[in-house]
Amino acid sequence: SAAEAGLYSASDQIILLSKETVEPVLVNSTAALVVEFYASWCGHCISFSPVYRSLARDIAEWKTAVDLAAIDCAERANKRVCNEYQVTGYPTLKFFHAYSKPGALGQSFKGFSRDIMGLRHKIIDKLESHGELWPPACPPLEPISQAELESFFETISVRHLALIFEMNDSYVGREVTLDLLHFENIEVRRVLSTEVGLVTKLGVTDFPSCYLYYPGGNFTKLKVNIEARVFYSYALKRLPGVVRSGKPPPVIKDVHTNSTEEPWRPFNSSRVYMADLESTLHYSLRVELSAHPVIRGQALRALKMYISVLVKYFPGRPIVMNLLKAVNSWLKQSSSEVSYEELSAILDNTAQSPDTALPDGVRWVACQSSQPHLRRYPCGVWTLFHVLTVQAYNNHSTDPEEVLSAMRNYVHSFFGCRQCAEHFENMARESILEVNTLMSAVMWLWSRHNRVNNRLAGALSEDPNFPKIQWPSPDMCPSCHTVKPNGDHRWNNDRVFPFLLSFFSSSSILPDYLE
Ligand code: FAD
Known part of the structure; x- marks a missing residue:
């Protein structure tokens, strides 16, 4: 498709826009959107594309609050759309509020930095500039005060409340809030270092640092290797009861539930x-x-390479290695095509060589x-x-x-x-x-x-x-x-x-x- 010919592909976490999809995607969206208007021939755009792609991976969990999109203005069919959005240079990044109206031109990112962190912070600033039409999926980003905290559990029932204590200019609290946006049984709020009452009450000395706070005023410090975003997000997602929204909670396997299914095999997940x-x-x-x-041509070459690599590097039991070797020698002397039936005879060792087998099932x-x-x-x-x-x-x-x-x-x-x-x-x-x-x-x-x-x-x-x-x-x-x-x-x-x-x-x- 035209979109695939541009700088991004369907494998990037970026919405690929075209003339037909710009309006339906941008107008009345429940999420805010950042759109990159680029030209696939422009050198700056080419060098910016890996940054934009990494940004998309970095904030993939924020999608329902703010999503990323791109449109190739070098594509003839898109030319008019790019003009309508008053794009004159590439790349241009524009922020569209949630529930944007038809004809909204978006806010340009002026002189944006080309590093992921700078862009992420800019996106948070833009998100916070939202007036009343706040994207419904986006949690509150403003800091919580001591008074609000005291009445927090009266209005919100949630298993865990994570408080991220930080300096005013730090974005970690808001980033973690957004990272956890798709998870249930947890809320995240930032607390400013100037909230002296709370800082004193919890004995906070490091900014940032993260505390779990419970009704009645109990609290514990979240243990992480490094006081930073990814470490908080990872640890919070693993708290008991925290699950991804809309997913059934993890089930503890009961070996007796289904007699037709094989019994669960206990294992060590780091092996x-x-x-x-x-x-x-x-x-x-x-x-x-x-x-x-029938396997021939490119597929036959692929099969030969696969088996040859297995023979060389698969650290298998001798009995399995013998079988792989048998398949390999047969493939080596095969003609320009092989039938699966013949291959299958070798896999099942119809020649009955002892010590040669691939377990069935x-x-x-x-x-x-x-x-x-x-x-x-x-x-x-x-x-x-x-x-x-x-x-x-x-x-x-x-x-x-x-x-x-x-x-x-x-x-x-x-x-x-x-x-x-x-x-x-x-x-x-x-x-x-x-x-x-x-x-x-x-x-x-x-x-x-x-x-x-x-x-x-x-x-x-x-x-x-x-x-x-x-x-x-x-x-x-x-x-x-x-x-x-x-x-x-x-x-x-x-x-x-x-x-x-x-x-x-x-x-x-x-x-x-x-x-
Ligand atoms: P898997 O991702 O299958 O990982 C297996 C095990 O490898 C993990 O349990 C862990 O022990 C280890 N592991 C995890 N991450 C890493 C890592 N980075 N490096 C080394 N080891 C690691 N599914 C789709 O829905 N869409 C796709 O486009 C898609 N593309 C795929 C492409 C390929 C080539 C393959 C092999 C699979 C693809 N899948 C895709 C399937 C998907 O990636 C998972 O394999 C599947 O969902 C099962 O996930 P899993 O939880 O068993 O973990």
Whole structure:
């Protein structure tokens, strides 16, 4: 489509506007909107696009209060719309209040900074400039006073109230308020350092710092590694009873509820299980591939690469490795096309070679889900390829792109979720060329998986028992997280990399629940 030809794709968390959709999206929207008017040929726009994309990921949880959109004014069909909005230079950012009227031109961001934090703060300022037509989903952003706090629980019944104590010019309180906007059983308010009564009552000495306050005046300080936005948001989302709005609360699995379902397999969520990896291979090779009765051309090349990478790097049991080798040698001497039927005969070892087999059926462990349609196979696919990138690193592979190319081609040719395949291909096309070392392959897959987690947080495909997080969480790897000098979250890549090496290493894969 025309929108896809611009600087953004459907995989970015940005509404792609066109001549037809500008009005329906902007007029009377219940959320405020920031619109970037750009021209796809303009150098400034091209260099700004990764910033805008990161901003969209950074405030993805604010969508129902304020959302981001973009329109390509270089697109002929859009030219008139851009003129109507009186856009004369690119990029132009405009803020549209919720419930904007037809013909509203929006407020331009004047001389906006090109860093995410500056833009985020500007958006909060604009949001606060809202008069009476406050976006209904947007929680109050003004500071709470001692008097208001004393009567707070008379009007609002909520399990947790988080108070963020901060200086007047700090945005952390408002950012966390917006970050928690889609979560129930929690309210967040900022308290200014000048609210002396409260500061004294709670004995607050650090600004910012966060306290949980309960009816009757009990309070506790929220424990975090670093007093900063992402750490507060993460910790608050994990308080007991805090759930994403509109999601059923997490269920504690009762093994007796459904006798036809397999019993729940207890597992350690910070470990990888061979049973998940073998289940993934079973599903991929026996179920997903079987949808392709004849495999040729690009798909055959994809299959060959996939099997070859598995033979080299899958840290499997000898019996499984023998089977993968058998498939690999058969593929190597195959002609220009293969039939799934022949492949299936090899997978099922109809030649009856001893010590060669891929267990039939699935036994999900760390990829178990609260409902049959969640997690499982896609969880296994991610886990498998993380393990393979780490193995390629440990085995000093000579080709840094080998595993990622195999994944990219497998997903493109075979992954049953076609929309996932399209999103993955968009990410690969955008940045896979940056991968030029074995280490950067490991890191690329980790960071792109986090982008997918960011996009899917709160989606229907999210299992309420396994919320999508930016992984690993601060409690899994405290030193993986740090802050920039300006206080914004930063991954400590020097720590993330060894964490990934150890998490996905062959020596830490657990053999539990194997047949
Ligand atoms: P998963 O995201 O599947 O993760 C599995 C496990 O990997 C986690 O439990 C955790 O232990 C670990 N992990 C989590 N994050 C990371 C990370 N950043 N780095 C390393 N390890 C991590 N679903 C859609 O609805 N839309 C899509 O567009 C979409 N695209 C996909 C593209 C691909 C290539 C794949 C493999 C899957 C895609 N999915 C998509 C499915 C989705 O990403 C999840 O796999 C699925 O929702 C199951 O989620 P999960 O909770 O099991 O965790």
